[in-house]
Amino acid sequence: MNHKTDELLAPALHFSVQLSPTPRGARLARLLGAERLRAWELPYGVADAAEHVMAELAANAAIHARVPGRDFRVALRVTDGGRTLRVEVTDTRADRLPSRRPPGLGLVIVEALAGRWGVALGPVPRKTVWAEWDLVAPGRGFPGSGGPGGLPKETKE
Template sequence: MPEPFAPEREFTMRFTSTPRGARLARRLVSHRLHDWGHPYTTPVNETLTLITAELSANAVRHGHVPGRDFHLQLNLTEGTFRIEVTDTRAEKRPPATPPATDSLSESGRGLLLVAALADDWGVSPRRAAPGKTVWAELHVRTQGHPLTHRVAPGPTDLDLLLATASLLRDDRGSRPEDASRGGRRP
């Protein structure tokens, strides 16, 4: 079996299985990507932050076991970002294909977003313990922009993506550059 390539960049951390833990995971991934040369408003940062938000929220909502944290790992290896979110609940695995949701439903679109934004995603058993890892990959060019091999989403999917992205934007004053203005945005 060939040896896997060592990641060029890696970020890993455990978070509490709470909405606050999911929000912190999203923010730290965004900050880490910024530090790695993918500023906050770039497509790579925004895409991976949204994927992180969805996978972390699912770990909290569907993979929560009282007293257990979820684990997040972000790697960059040979132009591919891989985000992994691991929880301790093995019996609640997401479906291989995200199910269609009712247009009036207020939830159930997280994996549809992940499937639309990521180049690949899946679920694997957790290594050395009960649970599962939900992962997603995003291939990037050397300039830091996602490759465009995906099929463009239809108008209704795009509306859904924009609406969801606007809900996930950080609160005022949450980004480091906002701190100098006292949390006020222009």
Template sequence: MNHASPQLSAPTRSFTQLLSSTRRGARLARLLGVTELRSWGAPPHLTERAEAVVAELAANAVFHGRVPGRCFRLTLVLDASSGRLRVEVSDARGDLHPQIATGAAGADALRLGGRGLTLVTALADHWDCVPYPPSGKTVRAVLSAPAAEA
């Protein structure tokens, strides 16, 4: 009567929230994301990186993806067993796709904007942009915790 009991893997957690396409909405996305990750017990290093990624993607949704009267959506999906976090920010502007700013050092070097996706590239394992029906887009970034933290 000795039966092997199945091993339960850590659950996949998810969080989705619609937020106003305002600076306040972008700030709230960052705060809600961090609060949710901490409540799930996500590793601190992963939470810190995710905070910056959420902040950048939410700011981009507000400043570049805003359509008057339309919100943006933040989604977090944490697979605790693999230590992988997917951050998704969807907005209503499917006609504008994110691009990493490139340019020679010079006059552009002193610009205040245009470096957000470079930061996302540095912090995330990878990111991409996919259509979000009917007319929007979703920017997704995947972050992994080091094996020792997962």
């Protein structure tokens, strides 16, 4: 018998949609993803940050990685037994890796809002730009679970 009770108790939260690499596709990614994030009732601030990051990554896929006739995919998932939110945007331009150089500041925003982010290559010709947030502080329980965790204890200075 498998004793991974955290994974058994955590709901399987996953959303994925394939969209055209156009401004309309990027807008739909933001709207559909934002609605799903709100429905998942994530910890305070995480859904807003993920929505901004998802919008930026979808816009980058539509503007900088556009290949006529090839779509991009947005995926949201809660992984690691409910401990991590992951946003992924996959496009078909593995030859064009993200860059933080001007004129755009989009990846600076991603870096500021996400707990961590990166790029995964493959299978050819795809690349996936991803961002993650911890939903549970290390060594703490789930916020609002009644167990250890929730808000940090106040410290007196």
